[in-house]
Amino acid sequence: MPEHLTFYTSMLFVVAVTSIMITVILWWYPNVAEGQKKTKRILSLAFLALFLWHTFQFFGLSDQHTHLYHISKTGMLVSMSLFLPLNYLYFHTLAYSNFNRSVIVHLILPVTVGIISIYHSGNRSDAFSDLALLLIHFQITAYWIMEVNLILKLMAVSKKGFIHINTHWLKWTVSYLALQVLLFLPYFLITLGGIQVPAYLHPSIIEVCSGFLLCLSLFFQPFLLFGIRDIKARDFSDRLHQNLVAKSLEGSKQPLSYEEEKIEKYVSRHRPYLNNGITVDKLALEIGISSSSLRAYLRSKNLKFDEYLNIKRILYSQNIIKEKAYHDMTMDMLAKQSGFMDRNSFIASFKKHTGYNPSDYIKHFF
Secondary structure (H helix, E strand, C coil): CCHHHHHHHHHHHHHHHHHHHHHHHHHHCCCCCCCCHHHHHHHHHHHHHHHHHHHHHHHHCCCCCCHHHHHHHHHHHHHHHHHHHHHHHHHHHHHHCCCCHHHHHHHHHHHHHHHHHHHCCCCCCCHHHHHHHHHHHHHHHHHHHHHHHHHHHHHHHHHCCCCCECHHHHHHHHHHHHHHHHHCHHHHHHHHCCCCCCHHHCHHHHHHHHHHHHHHHHHCCHHHHCCCECCCHHHHHHHHHHHHHHHHCCCCCCCCCHHHHHHHHHHHHHCHHHCCCCCHHHHHHHHCCCHHHHHHHHHHCCCCHHHHHHHHHHHHHHHHHHCCCCCCCCHHHHHHHCCCCCHHHHHHHHHHHHCCCHHHHHHCCC
16 A cells, blocks of 8 residues: 555544544533533534544545445545534534524535435446535535634624633634635645645645644643633623613712602603603603603703613613513514614614614624
């Protein structure tokens, strides 16, 4: 056997062993970060796909004229096409704290490849394998771009103060994505581009070495999977809440007069801001004070009546979201439930007073 093939089969075995160890470590590693169990196990499945990919490839080299070869070829192609989608789902779930329910979309190509592979299992020609490999490498490229785009979005959100990305995690992510480039770029440059390289630089050898380095990046530091956020969503929520409370002056350090305290207690208890038809005169009448007193109170806080009501409505909507009561609501329903006339006025007011879209705020709880 040529020396480069001996090295190749040895590396296939090493990657298979290392990736299954990573799979077990990720699956059983103590869940030290709140809400990270699901994301950790998604990445565990990704490395399981890597294990199957290289295991099937290893057995496929044993004898290319047996039924085992066709099974190995099918298994290799399917597991190969699963690796990057599962990696993308890991990043997506970690970023948005929810599992992408449209996961079936990410299984279309692997399932298709598997079905067609079974159909062509008796075909000695490698024409199908070449086409499948081409499609899979295009898929790997597409998912890599999606991963990079997701990380860039996370960094942009971090600059706005939503989250503080753990520096160690970010460094690992950058190196991890850089290593993934070796899974598709050499294939396009060498196989499709026709670049002449020595046998030991064949795309398959580069890919298996990349798989080993991907395993190695996590083997000694599985804790890097945790702590994408140095602050929790609730911490972020509390900062926004305090900011809004300061605007509505519920949290003012200045002592409230008897009349001012009466206003705030009534508003807090009866929530008149949920009534779209509420006016200054109506609210003053309900509280039992004069309209001029209520207007004077709002003027002292540099707030117009509509602004005061909208701040109260936003605080109310935040409580709905934090209490997980948003599950069965649309944005329109949330807006009306919070006292706004429609979705657009809710979004505009939320962004005006907090600096963020309500959809971005919701993502930190769902």
